[in-house]
Amino acid sequence: MSTSNTPSNDDLIGGTSGDSAIKDPEDWVTGDEAMTGAQRSYLETLAREAGQTLPADLTKAEASEHIERLQAETGRGAPD
Template structure:
């Protein structure tokens, strides 16, 4: 795993109350990050990203500004 993955995994694992092996591959670390993000509520899902941007692009006619 990369240094960045290790650092982020340590944070996620601490928040989730878990310990992880130190010898993960990059792919395994990525899978663990996905799992722990879901467990801790960190990271945006596609549906959260879509819903947060809906309605944020109004035209000037809709808002009454030019």
């Protein structure tokens, strides 16, 4: 019996099929919860680099939107 070294789709993250899982932050079930610690930390870095201030009580969805905007402004993050 031969086994393949090729991973199944269940073993992979990303790729062309991964794009279907991307949701608009406004559609997130947990989007109205408080932003995560990781979001807050990254936003602090991005905002400082952009010379901006942001409210400390952002939701997950709002934080995600600010992260995308500030990544574009600062040149951080993955290119589109």
